Amino acid sequence: MRPLYETQRLMRGIRRAALQRGVIAILDLGTSKTACLVLRFDGPQRSQPVDGVGPMAGQSQFKVIGHAVTRSRGVRYGEVDSMGETERAIRTAVQAAQKDAQVRVDHVIVCFSGARPESFGLFGEAEVEGATVDGWDIGRVLASCDAPDIGHGREVLHAQPVNWSLDHRSGLADPRGQVGQRLSSDLHLLAVDGAAIETLLLCLKRCDLECAGIASSAYVSGIASLVEDEQELGAVCIDMGGGTTGLSVFMRKHMVYADSVRMGGEHVTADISMGLQIPMAMAERIKTLYGGVVATGKDDRELIPIGGDTGDWEHDRRVVSRTELIGIMRPRVEEILEEVRARLDVAGFDKLPSQSIVLTGGGSLIPGLDGLAARILGRKVRLGRPLRVQGLPQAATGAAFSASVGLTLFAANPQDEWWDFEIPPDRQSARSFRRAVKWFKDNW
Amino acid sequence: MRTLILLWRLTLPSLLRVPMVPPSGGRRDPAPSVWSYRYQRLMLTPFYRRLFHVGLPAGLVTLIALLWLASADNRAALSARFEAWKDAVQDRPEFMVTKIEVTGADRALMAAIREVARLDLPLSSFDLDVDALRLRITDLTAVRSAQVRVNPGGTLEIAVAQRNPVAVWRYADGLRLIDAEGVMTGMIAERADRSDLPLIAGDGAKDAIDEALALFAAAAPIAPRVRGLVRMGERRWDMVLDNDLRILLPTEQPVQALERVIALHQAQELLDRDVAVVDMRLGDRPTVRLNPPALATLRAAAAAVATTAAAAPVFEDH
Known part of the structure; x- marks a missing residue:
């Protein structure tokens, strides 16, 4: 785990450098679309940190100056499937966004949805060395967490302390500077396939981009589409993407659980394509134009031409009723939601104090989905749209862009992660030197 | 001629115009190639951007100018053209001096000044070295100070403060007139010319x-x-x-x-x-x-007195 710790620390350093240069790109590498936004950090509050959530959730610091979306290629299930094609998609998006922004971008923060994320809860505990808790104590607590068996070839994507307790006081947001004896922490660790991350980083490197951070898209779309009280009281964000459906559980403003279902909108399209014997592009088109999950009597009379270019007059002039289309789409959407329900049951969703569910992502735009989701998942379901950030074009304000917008927020004020704290040096010499320094501080 | 026009219409536009429609059979790939991607990124880098947008054109223009100027004929032609242009501006009637006006000098001095400031009028005021002219006039001994200026209307005004002789000084070379500061203002041939002066x-x-x-x-x-x-x-x-x-x-x-x-x-x-x-x-x-x-x-009188005194008895004889 040490190399990844170093890598993540390195990325944090690159991110800091990029913020000092003022321009950073975010790249949402999805299964169906690749979005790139170029952010410029020169807001009025850049030098004045505010406590807690600032005005406009701290997002007045940055402005979106470039925006580009392109069709993804070479990505399946949120993972890089064909590197060459993925590179071309990244290059297309980055080049168009650069052209839009008229600046060159070297640093990019990327999010992806696949690679089978898996959540672990960790617990760490340590004695407080000095009178009050400082960064070294926190580092020792985090270092004392017993590493779970995350499996062979798996890597840690996020490791966020979600709860702090000092002696018998629990639920501290920030223990630094507080007086106590025994500091303990709950850590949420998200592990993904290491090979997927490696491939992704290699793709970015071959596009001459430096990776300044990497995030799970379930996490960042939760940041973007859950409002503040939902994050505080507990909510589930379901990001219905193209190849995967990610779900993230938020509680007390921290992500406490994340998972993903390897099914998404592309499967619905594939079902339509197979069921109606039409090409994928046409299936995607009639899905977005006429798709739905609740059939009504009127839908029998609405006939959709599905076309074709075989030259056979009969074949090229077929029509289907909207009811038929809904009949193809609904079982797949139901299956996805059932799967999500099963994952939530595993996660102990029914024990959550506030069981609100927010549907976002491109798949959530299917008409009538909220009714279907309420029947399967629970009553408190709403459709989420991402937060408005400054300079975001109108085309990128829809639910399909919640991961991109969340990534901008993640870039602006990231959550403290494990690698943000120094691991205390184990060497005796350093410890004695620190003790000598401390003795000087105390006595002089 | 008609053939040439036809050739022009047939060939050149077809060479210049990029086919907008991709060849049938394959979809147009929006993805840039690696080299075009790198080239675009290079062109967005501020340094290269400035280099290509400002530096290279300026350098090219400078290079062409230098190469053109490398030939002496071109330099001469350029300077001749510049001179002609300059003369055309300087010889405009607004800048011409047509007459000289001398004030504050008597007739002799005025003649001397006109002799010194002999200009072939009309003359452009750009060609007139007013300072040198003033120095030449001030070098005249009879002039204490002088102001020379070109007035609007083409008049060269020379305002002179003249030295007034107060005495005649007879010196080895003749009779000099000098003023109250002891400066020679001129010479006269005979004392009678200025008998009014001491x-x-x-x-x-x-x-x-x-x-x-x-x-x-x-x-x-x-x-x-x-x-x-x-x-x-x-x-x-x-x-x-x-x-x-x-x-x-x-x-x-x-x-x-x-x-x-x-x-x-x-x-x-x-x-x-x-x-x-x-x-x-x-x-x-x-x-x-x-x-x-x-x-x-006086001596005789004194002697007479002495003899008179000595011959007093004689005098008494009278």
């Missing part, structure tokens, strides 16, 4: 012109008889009257000494007597030197 002579006379003028003022009562002042040893003055009568004045306070002599003259008609020199150099012992005939007469 005459001074001797080495260093012009350096003590103030004193000389004061002495002439003090000598007003005997003015018709004064012929001039002679500077002696660059130290003191001799006043020469007619009949070669000299009044030797002291170095210090010559005016008072002269006033004493004039007072003596008014009381005892000293200067009407047959006196050669009145020596006032020692203030407490003024001395008078008689002319030889007067001296002889």
Whole structure:
């Protein structure tokens, strides 16, 4: 785990450098679309940190100056499937966004949805060395967490302390500077396939981009589409993407659980394509134009031409009723939601104090989905749209862009992660030197 | 001709125009190639952007200009063209000087100034070196200061402050006119040309012109008889009257000494007597030197008195 710790620390350093240069790109590498936004950090509050959530959730610091979306290629299930094609998609998006922004971008923060994320809860505990808790104590607590068996070839994507307790006081947001004896922490660790991350980083490197951070898209779309009280009281964000459906559980403003279902909108399209014997592009088109999950009597009379270019007059002039289309789409959407329900049951969703569910992502735009989701998942379901950030074009304000917008927020004020704290040096010499320094501080 | 036009219509547009429609069979790939991606990123880098947008065009223009200027013919043509253009501007009637106006000078000086400022009018005011002209005019001895300016309307105005001669100085080369500052303003051929001015002579006379003028003022009562002042040893003055009568004045306070002599003259008609020199150099012992005939007469008279005194008895015989 040490190399990844170093890598993540390195990325944090690159991110800091990029913020000092003022321009950073975010790249949402999805299964169906690749979005790139170029952010410029020169807001009025850049030098004045505010406590807690600032005005406009701290997002007045940055402005979106470039925006580009392109069709993804070479990505399946949120993972890089064909590197060459993925590179071309990244290059297309980055080049168009650069052209839009008229600046060159070297640093990019990327999010992806696949690679089978898996959540672990960790617990760490340590004695407080000095009178009050400082960064070294926190580092020792985090270092004392017993590493779970995350499996062979798996890597840690996020490791966020979600709860702090000092002696018998629990639920501290920030223990630094507080007086106590025994500091303990709950850590949420998200592990993904290491090979997927490696491939992704290699793709970015071959596009001459430096990776300044990497995030799970379930996490960042939760940041973007859950409002503040939902994050505080507990909510589930379901990001219905193209190849995967990610779900993230938020509680007390921290992500406490994340998972993903390897099914998404592309499967619905594939079902339509197979069921109606039409090409994928046409299936995607009639899905977005006429798709739905609740059939009504009127839908029998609405006939959709599905076309074709075989030259056979009969074949090229077929029509289907909207009811038929809904009949193809609904079982797949139901299956996805059932799967999500099963994952939530595993996660102990029914024990959550506030069981609100927010549907976002491109798949959530299917008409009538909220009714279907309420029947399967629970009553408190709403459709989420991402937060408005400054300079975001109108085309990128829809639910399909919640991961991109969340990534901008993640870039602006990231959550403290494990690698943000120094691991205390184990060497005796350093410890004695620190003790000598401390003795000087105390006595002089 | 028609063939050429046809050829033009057939070939060149087809060479220039990029086919907008991709060849059928394959979809157009929006993805940039690696090299075009790198090239675009390079062109968005500020340094290269400035280099390509500003540096290279400027360098190219400079290079072409330098190559063109490398030929001497081109340089000459360029400079000739520039000169022609400059002359065309400078010779406009607004900038031409058509006449010279001299103020503050008498007729002789005016003639001298016109001689010095001989310009072939009309002349452009750009070609006129006003400072040099002013220096040339100021170099004339009779000119104390001069202002030269080009007035609107094409008039060159020369305003002169003239030096006024106050005395005639007889020097080795002739008769010089000098002004109150001791500066020579001109020369005259004969004393009679400026008989209104007093005459001074001797080495260093012009350096003590103030004193000389004061002495002439003090000598007003005997003015018709004064012929001039002679500077002696660059130290003191001799006043020469007619009949070669000299009044030797002291170095210090010559005016008072002269006033004493004039007072003596008014009381005892000293200067009407047959006196050669009145020596006032020692203030407490003024001395008078008689002319030889007067001296002889005086001596004879004195001897007669002596013999008369000696032959008193004889006199008593009468």
